[in-house]
Amino acid sequence: MSRRRGDVIKGTLDMLILQVLDREDLHGWGIAKRIQQSSKDVLQINQGSLYPALHRLLDRGWVRSVVGESGGGRPVRVYSLTTDGRKQLKSERETWGQLSAAVNLVLGTG
Amino acid sequence: MGFMRKWIERLRNLAFPEKAAEQTLDEMEFHLEMEIQERVARGVPPDEARRQAMRDFGGVDRYREQVREARWGTGLQDGFRDARYAVRALIRRPTYSLLVLGTLAVGIGATTALFTIVDGILLKPLPYPEPEQVIRVENSWNGSPQARLSPPEHLDLVDQLEDWPGMGSYTFGSATLTHDGPAERARVAFVTAGVLEALAISPAMGRVFTEEEDNSAAAVMILTDGYWRSRFGADPDIIGKTVQVSGFEREVIGVFPPEFRMPEDLTSPTPTQFVVPMGFDPTISRDVRGNHFLLALARLPQGMTPEEGHQVLAAAGMRMVEAYPNGYPEDMGFRTAGVPLLDSLVGPVRPMLLLLLAAVGMAFLIVCANVANLLLTRVTGRTHELALRKALGAGRLRIVAQVMVESVLLALAGSALGIAVSAAFSEALVALMPAGIPRIEDIGLNPKVLFFGVGLGLLAGLLFSAAPAFYAGRENATATLKSGAQSTGDIQGDRFRRWLVVGQVAVAIVLTTGAALVTKSFMALAKVDPGFRTENIVSASVGLPSASYPTDEEVILFWEAFLADAAAIPGVTEVGAVTNLPLATRLGDMSFELEEERIPEGRDKPDSDWQVVTPGYFAAMGVRLQRGRAITSEDRPDSRGVVVINETMASTHWPGQDPIGRRIRLGGELTQPRWAEVVGVVDDVRHLGLDQPRRPQMYFAHTQFRFWANGRPVRSLTLVAQSSIQASGVQAALRGRLADRDPSLALSQITTIEDAFSNSIAQPRFASLLIASFSSIALVLALVGVYGVMMVAVRHRTREFGVRMALGAAPNALAGKVLRDGFKITLAGTAIGLVAVLASSAVIERFLFQVSATDPLMLTTTVLAVMSAAGLASYAPARLASRTDPILALKAE
Known part of the structure; x- marks a missing residue:
């Protein structure tokens, strides 16, 4: 499969989800929408990777889920960040900062 | 958090x-x-x-x-799901599942049962502290591989092993015990203080005796727990009480703990009831080295291995030989040795048990092969389903796992059933086991046995699922889905199955040949003439306490009177008495000199087994008199000394001559020489067992014989009575007559010669019975294997056969093809099996009596039997092939 514009670089999706959940608790669709909006529609989140990613984060204890209500009044899983998740976000942000700085240096765009 | x-x-x-x-x-x-x-x-x-x-x-x-x-946890969940799925699949195919489970339960059950027995007898430690430090001390010389010690040898070894924790000697006897009620014969162990140290046993109550009490033959006794309970009602105040033992008072000073056993009690159904000091005087002359009647034990010092202990004992034995050259002639080959106690107790039965374990292990291999065959058939039957699952995205590992889960489930259920079967089976085996097998009471289910059973099941599960799982995983989905019913798995599976069956036939050949040889050997053994009659003879022992029968005359009079009492019992035709009953007890040997041939100093004198008999013994026992006369009532204490010898003794010392009238000299340097004239020759009696070589034997008159040690007659004799009525009637009558004559006496070792005879060959009979049953099971399973593999092969080739038929092949030709196929498999298996039999013939022969392991007639018979049975097993598949309907076969695709 060829890489399309807007595909999320492998490994960064977890960080993006954690970042979104750091601001507010959201359901799965909301998370996808928020990432899309924040990136000005550059980043398109594929549902096929979103839900496995969410369950991976649940499994590692970085997010938790409760049954909340959607805007339409139907019950839906709402995800929020745990203390461990916040710590993880912090370390991932640091790593990302170093990485992107390094990539920029190489590309001469810094 | x-x-x-x-x-x-x-x-x-x-x-x-x-x-x-x-x-x-x-x-x-x-x-x-x-x-x-x-x-x-x-x-x-x-x-x-x-x-x-x-x-x-x-x-x-x-x-x-x-x-x-x-x-x-997804993997775990898959496992659960596979298990659920497997259970459901197994329930849907009850015949298949029951077949597999039943086969497994029999295989695991039999193997575990035998392991239970091997564990109880060979592996469990003896009930003493640090049992591996206890060794048996024994002598050996030419012709006597495991001999006992004499009192001077015991004293010398105690001196030489002073720095060992314990070394002592003991022997068993019976005594008449009187205490609150009728007199009773009891089994008593005479032990030196060192035995209790060697076994490191401390009493549950009271104390054990000291070395001083031992040396001074103090009138004390220690009860075993069992006897304390059964005879003294577990009296808590027993310590300090006195009991009449053979007419003398003894004080009870201790009670042993429940687990205590004298080593021989582990091999004997009659346990020791109490223990008294041996009472050797350490100051006796040590020049007389003969009279070997002591069993001996020692405890090795910490850190010394049994082998090192043996070296120390062997060196001590050499020093004795150097110190007393007259006692140990050069050509006697005297040695002293140390053997781990467990080895010395179970050594005699170890080969038989290992042989049985090997046999059952082979039967188990056949079981595994059969189950593998069944599983493989099932997997190849599922080829389509598995291929479909693969096409739908199941990974190869998932499919292999699924197949293995089913096998492991079967294996576990099979182990559970097998352990249940083995509990029942080992109980039945123990009940069948011959008397005298050591440590029968130690046989039972324990964690080790459970672990063995489950381990066996899992091993079986892995063994028989490996190949099917491999084929299932390798199955080429596209090819299978395209090709219809015939698949690569079928062909590979068939090939694998064939080899399984070749292996099964090979193992079956080994087992069947082994069983046939062992059975033939047993039959040869049972046909040996024991030299006496075995039917309608009752025997019972009586011992006379020296307190109530102090003089020689009283002893002789009692026996004459009691034998007359017994002869008067209605239905009793012949009565006599003897010191040692054939096949039941060991014999001592005695050296002698021939009148016409004096033995020079330093040369070993000839010796012979000896018995003391009363008039009537030969007639009552059915020992045939060849020439001369038997011992009669004319042989009085003061008349000419006489001896009756057996055929082997006659032909050894007087080959081609008439031994009647020749004289032998007994006693030698020990006492006044005593002359005995040969008056008769009788048939050889196989005293030690039917498989034992003939030995020279001599029989003395009870009235004339005197022990060299004390110059007294024999006090304990075993009466034998031939009768035309039921044994139990004779036994009851004997009891009554004895009570009439002397109520303080009791009969012991009441048995029939028939029982003694049957006990003497019970071990080989047991072994051959078991091997025969294992090999029949194995043979049937192997035939089922041949049948199964041929059946499956024919089904897989239905289309091929259909085409052949459509092209004009005769049905009989197809049947012949299948039969030839089955024959090839059988032939390959038979060849491999025969090679294995020939290669192991040296091992097999150790278990055989008068039969060669390469007996051509036996081998040919077994091979023909197995091959014709295999031919029969492929008959049904051959018929199936000959009835292939070409139209149906071709349409079926």
């Missing part, structure tokens, strides 16, 4: 996988709906919006699977 939540979440998902999946599905549906709404809001018509959203989203099912796999 986070850690807890993480695991709660994981466990919840594991426990309620349906709920987790449902939630996932819910939120995906919600996601899809939101996407549709968003598109509708942008002005896309609802139908188009749904189509686009669905397209972008992809298959819900696939995502759900990915979500599931992202979670921890």
Whole structure:
């Protein structure tokens, strides 16, 4: 499969989800929408990777889920960040900062 | 906190996988709906919006699977699911499942039962502290591989092993005990103080005796727990009480703990009841080295191995030989040795048990092969299903795992059933076991045995599922789905199955040959003429306490009177008495000199087994007189000394001459020489067992014989009575006559010669019976294997046969082809089996009596039998092949 514009670089999706959940608790669709909006529609989140990613984060204890209500009044899983998740976000942000700085240096765009 | 939540979440998902999946599905549906709404809001018509959203989203099912796999514990869940699936699949095929389970239960049951017995007898440690430090001390010389010690040798060894924790000697006897009630014969152990130190045993109550009490033959006794309970009602105040033992008072000074056994009690059904000091005077002359009647034990010092201990003992033995050259002639080959106690007790039965274990192990291999065959058939039957699952995305590992889960489930259920079977089976085996097998009471289910059973099951599971799982995993999905019923798995499976069956036939040949040889050997043994009659003879022992029969005259008078009493019992035709009953007790040997041939100093004198008999013994026992006369009532204490010898003694010392009238000299340097004239020759009696070589034997008159040690006659004799009535009637009458004559006496070792005879060959009979049953089971299973593999092969080749028939092949030709095929498999197996038999003939021969392991007649018979049975087993498949309907066969695809 060829890489399309807007595909999320492998490994960064977890960080993006954690970042979104750091601001507010959201359901799965909301998370996808928020990432899309924040990136000005550059980043398109594929549902096929979103839900496995969410369950991976649940499994590692970085997010938790409760049954909340959607805007339409139907019950839906709402995800929020745990203390461990916040710590993880912090370390991932640091790593990302170093990485992107390094990539920029190489590309001469810094 | 986070850690807890993480695991709660994981466990919840594991426990309620349906709920987790449902939630996932819910939120995906919600996601899809939101996407549709968003598109509708942008002005896309609802139908188009749904189509686009669905397209972008992809298959819900696939995502759900990915979500599931992202979670921890998925492998475990798969395992559970496979297990559930396997259970359901097994229940749906009850015949198949029961066949596999039944085969497994028999295989695991028999093997575990035998292991239970081997464990109880050979492996369990002896009931003494640090049992591996206890060794048996024994002598050996030419012709006597395991001989006992004499009192001077015991004293010398005690001196030489002073720095060892304990060394002592003991012997057994019976005594008449009187205490609150009728007199009773009891088994008593005479032990030196060193024996109690060597066994490191401390009493449960009271104390043990000291070395001083031992040396001074103090009138004390220690009761075993069992006797204390049965005879003294577990009297808590027993210590200090006095009891009449053979007419003398003895004080009870201790009671042993319940687990205490004298080593010989482990091999004998009659346990020791009390223990008294041996009472050797350490100051006796040590010049007389003969009279070997002591069993001996020693405890090795910490850190000394049994082998090192043996070296120390061997060196001590050499020093004795140097110190007393007259006692140990050069050509005697005298040695002293140390053997681990456990080896010395179970050594005699070890080869038989290991042989049985090997036999059952081979039967178990056949069981595994059969089960593997069944599983393989099932897997190849499922080729289509498995290929389909693979096409739908199941990984190869998942498929292999699924097949293995089913096998492991079967194996575990089989072990559980097998352990239940083995409990019943080992009980039955113990009940069948001949008398005198050591440590029967130690046989039983224990964690080691359970572990063995389950381990065996799992091993079987792995063994018989490896190949099917391999084929299942390798199955080429596309090829299978395209090719229809015939698949690569079928052909590979068939080839593998063939080799399994070749192996089965080979093992069956080894087992059947072994069983045939062992059975033939047993039959040869049972046909040996024991030299006496075995039917309608009752025997019982009586011992006379020296307190109530102090003089020689009283002893002789008692026996004459009691034998007359016994002869008067209605139905009793012949009565006599003897010191040692054939096949039941060992004999001592005695050296002698021939009148016409004096033995020079330093040369070993000839010796012979000896018995003391009363008039009537030969007639009562049915020992045939060849020439001369038997011992009669004319042989009085003061008349000419006489001896009756057996055929072997006559031909050894007077070959080709008439021994009647020759004289032998007994006693030698020990006492006044005593002359005995040969008056008769009788048939050889196989005293030690039917498989034992003939030995020279001599019989003295009870009235004339005197022990060299004390110059007194024999006090304990075994009466034998031939009768025309029931043994139990004779025994009851004997008891009554004895009570009339002297109520303080009791009969012991009441038995019939028939029982003694049957006990003497019980061990080989037991072994041959068991091997025969294992080999029949194995043979039947192997035939089932041949039948199964041929049947499956024919089914797989239905199309081929159909084509051949359509092209004009005769049905008989097809049947012949199948038969030839079966024959090839059998032939290959037989050849391999025969090579194995010939290669191991040296080992097999150790278990055989008068039969050669390479006996051509036996080998040919077994091979022909197995091959014709295998031919029969392929008959049904051959018929099936000959009845192939070409039209049906070709349409079936």
